[in-house]
Amino acid sequence: MDAVDASPAQAVTSFARLAPRLHLVHAEVTEHLTSQPASYDVLYSVVGAVDFTDPHRMLPAAATALRPGGRLVFSALAHYVGGAPAELHALPADLPVTDPDGCPAAVLRRWVLHQQVWKRLPALAGLTAISAAVLPALKTGTRTANTLFLQAFRPA
DSSP, X not given: OEEEESOHHHHHHXXXXXXXXXXXXXSOXXXXXXXXXXXXXXXXXXXXXXXXXXXXXXXXXXXHHEEEEEEEEEEEESSOTTSOOOBSSSOOEEEEXXXXXXXXXXXXXXXXXXXXHHHHHHHHTTOEEEEEEEEOOSSOSTTXXXXXXXXXXXXX
């Protein structure tokens, strides 16, 4: 199994406990996937690379890296944290991130897209049998969001 992250510190923090079963790849995800044609049976992203990378680059790269019959599974925000609706077009949002004390820490580019947009984009990348489900937030409050869970397949 591979875990791909452009940040070596993030990769170690997130995945080191899974080594040696997990191979940590320090790379930009679309470059890595494009360089690995038909290498993966399954690609998955849990609120990760798929919703933090331009889907016009990410999804074709994923389609390239999947073996015929391979599956892409990913989750993304179903709407913005706080309740604003997801975008009806494949446009990114620059969202502020705060540290544990609530102070501004960074700005992250993220694609918070409507379910129908997320279903259309994998098809444009050549993936098929695309399905989606909305999973309700486990908590209520102003800092929560429902999760959109999707899967798509590379044709066999």
